[in-house]
Amino acid sequence: LVLVGASFVVPVAAHAEAAPADPIDTAMRTCLARADRSSPAGQAQCMDAARDSWQAAIDAAYRSLTAAAPDKMRRGWEESQRRWQTWRDKEVPLVHAVFQTTHGSAYVITEANVLLQPVRDRALQLRHAAAQFDATANSASDADPAPPKRPARLRPCTVDAACEHAQFDLNRYARKLRAKLAARSRVVLSHAQRAWLAYFEATSGLGTEAERVDLVGARVATLKRLAETAGND
Numbered sequence: 001l002v003l004v005g006a007s008f009v010v011p012v013a014a015h016a017e018a019a020p021a022d023p024i025d026t027a028m029r030t031c032l033a034r035a036d037r038s039s040p041a042g043q044a045q046c047m048d049a050a051r052d053s054w055q056a057a058i059d060a061a062y063r064s065l066t067a068a069a070p071d072k073m074r075r076g077w078e079e080s081q082r083r084w085q086t087w088r089d090k091e092v093p094l095v096h097a098v099f100q101t102t103h104g105s106a107y108v109i110t111e112a113n114v115l116l117q118p119v120r121d122r123a124l125q126l127r128h129a130a131a132q133f134d135a136t137a138n139s140a141s142d143a144d145p146a147p148p149k150r151p152a153r154l155r156p157c158t159v160d161a162a163c164e165h166a167q168f169d170l171n172r173y174a175r176k177l178r179a180k181l182a183a184r185s186r187v188v189l190s191h192a193q194r195a196w197l198a199y200f201e202a203t204s205g206l207g208t209e210a211e212r213v214d215l216v217g218a219r220v221a222t223l224k225r226l227a228e229t230a231g232n233d
Helices: 023-032 040-068 071-099 106-139 161-180 183-206 209-229
Strands: none
Touching: 023 040, 040 071, 040 106, 071 106, 071 183, 071 209, 106 209, 161 183, 161 209, 183 209
16 A cells, blocks of 8 residues: 545535534635635635634544543544644645645635645544444443444455555555655655555554545545646646
8 A cells, every 4th residue: 555626615524424514614614705705815714714623623522532432442543643643744744845836826725625624524533433432431321231332353455345446546646646746745745645554554443444445535535636736837
């Protein structure tokens, strides 16, 4: 395993979706519709504010998850969160490096959208996991509660057609992006990819095979967007 146009449509997570009227998405739509936010810079400001709100949602969901999860699962999610934060620290310079190769104010909006999506996805992922642990914790008040469910052992990606196909696309777009970057930016890409792989390895075993494919799919979408954007006028 080697390890997405300038639309400002509200992004949608591949698997764990927020409610249609999530307050953060609603606030962003309202901001985007304001006359004083109609410029590319204003639109980007709305997305940056939404990203800050989703980061706060990550923090809240993570606190809830770690409070309710059994010890072994809690440690797994703690490692996942640590790896996610490391990846984001490496990813932001990559995004900036790609958009420095573009020309045109519309790309300010696209860059803000690319930075927003993974933060929103992570918040939804943690909310979903926290809700599952909360449900298990609530069942513990029963006289004979069922034991906490643990994720089933995942098959290797090589025998999971959806996972294998997603990996193929991941490698393809990573190569395409690398070919369009200057040498110094290729180093930034390598750092981001290694950090993402560490995050993926720490996280994929905490969920289902479908959720594993969603993790890869989200990365494919970002690499595809960056590869199609690099060097554009």
